[in-house]
Amino acid sequence: MSLADSSSLSQGATKASATVRGARPAGRVRDPRLDFFRGIVMFIILIAHVPGNWFTLWIPARFGFSDATEVFxxxxxxxxxxxxxxxxxxxxxxxxxxxxxxxxxxxxxxxxxxxxxxxxxxxxxxxxxxxxxxxxxxxxxxxxxxxxxxxxxxxxxxxxxxxxxxxxxxxxxxxxxxxxxxxxxxxxxxxxxxxxxxxxxxxxxxxxxxxxxxxxxxxxxxxxxxxxxxxxxxxxxxxxxxxxxxxDTRLVIFAAIIVIVIVPLEYYRITRHLPAVIAWRNDYSILIEKTDFGLLRYVHFLALAYLCWMAVGEAGRRILPPEGESALASGWRQTLAVIMKVGQQSLAVFITSMFIARLLGVALDVLGGSSLFNQLLVNATGFAILIAVAYGVGWFKSEPWRKKGTA
Incomplete structure (x- = not known):
């Protein structure tokens, strides 16, 4: 969710390409932060659209006015x-x-x-x-x-x-x-x-x-x-x-205050016990309305975006794999490559997500959505499908049939 200027774009993309091989097509400059956050959002969007999915209770939309749509x-x-x-x-x-x-x-x-x-x-x-x-x-x-x-x-x-x-x-x-x-x-x-x-x-x-x-x-x-x-x-x-x-540390504190203050105004477990908050939401719904993108949704999103931008560091250095060949570095390198690949193929992944979300809902109906194991199984299956689609689309876009090779 980078808010960086164009001068840091090349630096971030260059460093990412050196540490996360295979996460982007050769020859194209990409911002690793953009691919990273788009990849995360693709998984959240799938969770949000599966009927009867328990995981929807814990997506960012439950704790603030803005949600994955704004990020997308x-x-x-x-x-x-x-x-x-x-x-x-x-x-x-x-x-x-x-x-x-x-x-x-x-x-x-x-x-x-x-x-x-x-x-x-x-x-x-x-x-x-x-x-x-x-x-x-x-x-x-x-x-x-x-x-x-x-x-x-x-x-x-x-x-x-x-x-x-x-x-x-x-x-x-x-x-x-x-x-x-x-x-x-x-x-x-x-x-x-x-x-x-x-x-x-x-x-x-x-x-x-x-x-x-x-x-x-x-x-x-x-x-x-x-x-x-x-x-x-x-x-x-x-x-x-x-x-x-x-x-600026002061801006970080200010943005964090905005995010924290909004939680009790949005989190349903809190709002249902506060009649004054319910009344405020009804009276000032134009400020948080999703259809027309209300002003407070914009404010909340900008605060979150600034915090994320600060968290990942310049050119996304904090999300890049740590130096060395430790198990931690290797595991994060592989995980990051997967997330970024999903983020790079966002249109194909999004379409797939919207389609399989309905089928995953059917799977929960058949298996029984009351079981935590079934919930985990269905969500993990959905994630695996999105990852497979991202790599498959990436492979086709690389046009391997144009490469010279032995028949």
């Missing part, structure tokens, strides 16, 4: 600055916009494919008559099948976005804003700032929103016009538009 979007902004920034700088705004459009095209079809795959799987589970659970209804997909013609058009035009399938559409719209924000920044940095803040304020006042289904007034659960704020915060830090914050 923030890191996506940073990754976009790395992936697309050079195209805008070296080949101009038009070619940069074309590169972003190509990525939007990929994300769009990933979203469509994910929906079709999950919807078809839920129909097969219901048709098997082996389970008592209505898996189609569990995802609220009955309206889609009752009015398939209208819903199918809505799916393809993104005017039908069920709650479970709302992150990729949000990401797609935010990506599409990138050329406009960069163009505004070239006019003047304050113009870009005004655009980002103005769009965010439009979301807070319900002036900017997108319809989630044709038959009701429901809006997208993740309003991209609100969530673009955290995306472009990450983009601005990695692009060098914003300087790295100072490393």
């Amino acid at each position: 979007v923030f890191c996506s902004g940073m990754a976009s600055a790395i992936a697309f920034g050079s195209v805008f700088r070296n080949q101009g705004l038009l070619m940069g916009a074309a590169r972003v459009a190509y990525r939007c095209w990929q994300v769009y079809w990933a979203h469509i494919g994910l929906f079709v795959a999950i919807a078809a799987t839920m129909v097969l589970l219901n048709a098997s008559e082996l389970f008592d659970t209505d898996y189609v209804g569990q995802l609220n997909l009955h309206p889609f099948f009752k009015s398939t013609d209208q819903s199918l058009v809505g799916l393809l035009t993104l005017t039908y976005v069920p709650n479970y399938f709302d992150i990729l559409p949000m990401y797609l719209v935010v990506l599409a804003m990138m050329p406009l924000v960069i163009a505004c920044h070239r006019l003047h940095p304050l113009v870009a700032l005004a655009l980002v803040l103005g769009v965010w304020l439009g979301a807070q006042t319900d002036l900017l929103a997108l319809p989630a289904e044709p038959w009701s007034a429901r809006e997208w659960f993740f309003n991209p016009f609100g969530w673009q704020l955290v995306f472009f915060t990450g983009f601005a830090f990695m692009s060098g538009w914003l300087p790295a914050p100072p490393r």
Whole structure:
């Protein structure tokens, strides 16, 4: 969750490549902190989406206003600055916009494919008559099948976005804003700032929103016009538009106070015993609302991001394997390589995560979710699948068939 400027990027990537071999493709500069935190978030996202998963009681979202979604979007902004920034700088705004459009095209079809795959799987589970659970209804997909013609058009035009399938559409719209924000920044940095803040304020006042289904007034659960704020915060830090914050003990204490004070305002075991907190949350819900990305979610995330940035050290030196060939160093080196590999293949891993989360929920139904062993087994299986997908996708992206070798 780095907030470092571009000068530390090369240093961190170089050091990481020397200590964590195989964690990134050769020839591409990566920030080890970015891959590390994206990898961690991928595991958290899987945990959060498995129905009946006990581990959801201990994810960061239970203890603060912001959660893994903020980290995912923030890191996506940073990754976009790395992936697309050079195209805008070296080949101009038009070619940069074309590169972003190509990525939007990929994300769009990933979203469509994910929906079709999950919807078809839920129909097969219901048709098997082996389970008592209505898996189609569990995802609220009955309206889609009752009015398939209208819903199918809505799916393809993104005017039908069920709650479970709302992150990729949000990401797609935010990506599409990138050329406009960069163009505004070239006019003047304050113009870009005004655009980002103005769009965010439009979301807070319900002036900017997108319809989630044709038959009701429901809006997208993740309003991209609100969530673009955290995306472009990450983009601005990695692009060098914003300087790295100072490393100051006083700021560490201030950020820690923010995080600690918010715990009793969010942790359900505490809030349910405090009527005043419940009343405050109801009266000021706009500040913590997830749909439009409320202000206090942003404040909480920035505090956590600063603490993590300080914790990992300059260029991520504290997460890199310790010197030497001890068992501890070797074990952490292998673990770090796995986490970073998952972080590098975040789109493929995310899609896989959303799909297998439903099947893992079915596994808990069959095995019995009341058993700690079953809970551990199901989560470990999910983690193993994500790791296998990350390495598999990485292998295909390396295009091994282009390498010369003996038949």
